[in-house]
Amino acid sequence: MQRLIKILTALPLTRITVFFILIAIITGSCVQIIDRKSFHNYVINQAKKEVDYLVNNPTDYVVDSNRINKENICADSVCVVTNIINNNSNSTSNVNLHEDSVLDIISKSDGLLSSNGLTYCVTLIVGLLASLLLFRIEKMDKLVAQNKRLVNRNTRLKKEITKLYINANDNFQKLFKSYHKVANILTRIESVFNMSVIVGNVTTSLKQTKTDEEKNDVSTNIAYLCFQLSNLSGEIATCLNSPETKLDYLTKNEKIIITRYLEATLYELKRNLDFVNDEGVKVPELSSILENIKHCVEDIKDTIDLIEVKDN
Amino acid sequence: MKKILFVEDNGSVFEMLNNELDSSKYQIVRVRAVDEAKGAVEEDGPFDCYIVDLQIYPYSLTLSQMAEYQNREGYAFIKECLLDGETDKQKIQDIKSKIIICSRYILDFKSKYRDEIEGMHLVDKTREFEKEVASVIEKICKG
Numbered sequence: 001m002q003r004l005i006k007i008l009t010a011l012p013l014t015r016i017t018v019f020f021i022l023i024a025i026i027t028g029s030c031v032q033i034i035d036r037k038s039f040h041n042y043v044i045n046q047a048k049k050e051v052d053y054l055v056n057n058p059t060d061y062v063v064d065s066n067r068i069n070k071e072n073i074c075a076d077s078v079c080v081v082t083n084i085i086n087n088n089s090n091s092t093s094n095v096n097l098h099e100d101s102v103l104d105i106i107s108k109s110d111g112l113l114s115s116n117g118l119t120y121c122v123t124l125i126v127g128l129l130a131s132l133l134l135f136r137i138e139k140m141d142k143l144v145a146q147n148k149r150l151v152n153r154n155t156r157l158k159k160e161i162t163k164l165y166i167n168a169n170d171n172f173q174k175l176f177k178s179y180h181k182v183a184n185i186l187t188r189i190e191s192v193f194n195m196s197v198i199v200g201n202v203t204t205s206l207k208q209t210k211t212d213e214e215k216n217d218v219s220t221n222i223a224y225l226c227f228q229l230s231n232l233s234g235e236i237a238t239c240l241n242s243p244e245t246k247l248d249y250l251t252k253n254e255k256i257i258i259t260r261y262l263e264a265t266l267y268e269l270k271r272n273l274d275f276v277n278d279e280g281v282k283v284p285e286l287s288s289i290l291e292n293i294k295h296c297v298e299d300i301k302d303t304i305d306l307i308e309v310k311d312n
Numbered sequence: 313m314k315k316i317l318f319v320e321d322n323g324s325v326f327e328m329l330n331n332e333l334d335s336s337k338y339q340i341v342r343v344r345a346v347d348e349a350k351g352a353v354e355e356d357g358p359f360d361c362y363i364v365d366l367q368i369y370p371y372s373l374t375l376s377q378m379a380e381y382q383n384r385e386g387y388a389f390i391k392e393c394l395l396d397g398e399t400d401k402q403k404i405q406d407i408k409s410k411i412i413i414c415s416r417y418i419l420d421f422k423s424k425y426r427d428e429i430e431g432m433h434l435v436d437k438t439r440e441f442e443k444e445v446a447s448v449i450e451k452i453c454k455g
Contacts, residue, residue, distance in 0.1 A: 216375060223378040227370050230383060234367065238416050285379035292382050 021128060028124045035120070181247055182254055188236045189261045192297065195229045196268035199290075203272045206281050219283045226289045233296040240303045249310040262301040269294045314360040314453040318342040319349045319386055320414075321368045325437070329363065329414075332446035338453070347372030349389045359410070361452045363445060364390060366415035383417055387425070390432075408432045409455075412448050414441065 202222050209215040239245040250258070269290055276286040314337065320326045321344040330340060341356055343349045345368055353359070364386040370378045373388055381388035390411060398404050408431035415421065416437040422429070433448050435441050 219375050220378075223375055224370065227378070227385070231367060234383065234416070283375075285375040288379040289382055 020131075024124060024128060028121065031120055178248070181245055182250065184245065185236060185239055185247060186254070186258060186261075188232060188239070189258055189265070189300075192229060192232045192236065193261045193265045193268070195225065195232060196265045196272070199225045199229060200268050200272050200275075203275050203286075206276070206283065215283070219286055222283075222286055223289055226286070226293060230289070230293050230296070233293055233300065236300050237296060237303075240300065247307050249308045250304075251311055252309050255304065255307065255309055258304055259301065262297060262304065265297050266294065266301070269297065313337065313339050315339045315341070315356065316361045316363065316449065316453075317349070317352055317357075317359040319344075319362070319364040319368055319389060321345070321365065325365070328442040329445055332442045333449065338449075345369035345371045346385055346389045346393075350393045353393055361410050361412065361449050362390075362394065363412045363414055363449070366413060366417055366421060384421060386413065386415070387421070405431050410452055412445060412452075414445055 199222060202218070202225060206215060206218055206222070209218055240247065273287060273290050273294065275281060276283045276290065316333075316338050318326055318329065318340060320329070320342065326342055330342075333340070341352050341359070343352050348371075349364075349368070350372065366384050366386040368385045368389070370381070370385040370388070373381065373385065373392075377388055377392070378385075390413075394407055394411070395404060398407065408429075412433040412435060413421070413429070414435045414437060418434050418436045422434060433452075435444050435448065
């Protein structure tokens with residue numbers, strides 16, 4: 001009960017509910033007042049009737065035990081008292097009922113409510129409690145529904161965010177993989193270009209050799225450098241043809257840079273070839289080696305030319 | 313313990329092959345260049361099995377050999393060292409049966425030297441080639 005009262009008192013009631021409660025209290029109070037007044041009057045009238053009766057029938061006794069209504073019991077009490085007063089008095093004029101005395105007696109047995117009034121009050125209280133409880137339940141239902149909607153919305157949002165994250169992660173992985181592939185190819189192509197320049201520089205020293213032996217030594221060393229060049233070019237060709245490392249696409253700038261490096265490499269190789277084929281130098285073995293490397297680099301360039309250009 | 317000569321200049325490839333083999337069964341010698349391979353055969357040979365990469369450092373090859381065996385320097389080692397001077401067909405076949413050529417240029421090589429390389433084992437350096445090489449080594453060494 002205390003808990004119930006606590007809940008009810010803690011309720012944040014809306015203005016309309018408070019208004020209705022006040023109306024109910026006011027009407028209840030009015031009804032009570034009217035009820036009590038009519039009860040009082042009824043008691044008085046009953047008492048008067050009893051007294052009149054007793055006056056006319058002095059030997060009769062008052063209490064009718066069959067009358068169980070409280071109003072009648074009260075009226076009987078009034079009559080008993082009046083009777084006693086009358087019996088103690090010799091004058092018949094004292095039979096007159098003093099309303100004040102009656103009221104005094106009634107007020108002493110006050111606290112009694114008419115059955116209608118009692119019913120009304122109990123009904124009112126029960127009704128109030130019920131409406132408060134229902135109001136509270138309704139509010140709680142609304143909150144539960146709202147919560148459910150929020151939870152569903154949150155779950156949906158969570159799923160969408162997870163999906164977005166996975167997509168973003170996949171895209172990032174793809175981009176990173178693509179960038180890694182391009183970087184791999186580009187660094188190797190740079191190395192091929194640098195090596196072709198070194199080979200070119202060393203090749204020019206062939207002109208400074210004086211004997212065949214010297215020429216052969218220098219040529220052999222150039223051939224060792226060409227092995228490195230050949231190795232690197234072969235690796236690039238393998239990368240471009242292997243499913244794991246081949247390039248699916250290039251951006252415009254990437255393609256331009258790679259192509260320029262390859263063109264520069266081919267230019268260096270052609271210069272070296274012209275040099276070793278020159279009458280003054282003439283090293284056919286080096287010519288053959290450089291020619292093979294040039295073919296390999298040309299194949300690489302053809303492969304790069306065919307790769308699709310895509311902007312990120 | 314069986315002796316194996318690895319002629320491979322690429323360190324990571326050698327690691328992959330080495331990891332596939334049981335070190336308790338095989339004594340492995342690794343070299344990177346033609347001259348080193350020749351030296352290993354002279355000092356520690358003959359071996360029970362030879363795994364040869366085609367593209368290795370051509371040190372000790374002449375200029376004309378480098379031109380002839382460009383991108384096939386490993387085959388220069390096989391021809392000029394392992395099979396050099398051998399005339400007995402049976403012995404030649406025996407040596408060839410112990411050789412595994414492992415390279416990414418195996419298809420071109422096969423088409424060019426088809427008859428010469430009959431009897432040798434050829435492995436293309438594609439995905440999981442190291443497992444194939446290990447299995448062939450095991451067969452060779454068991455025989």
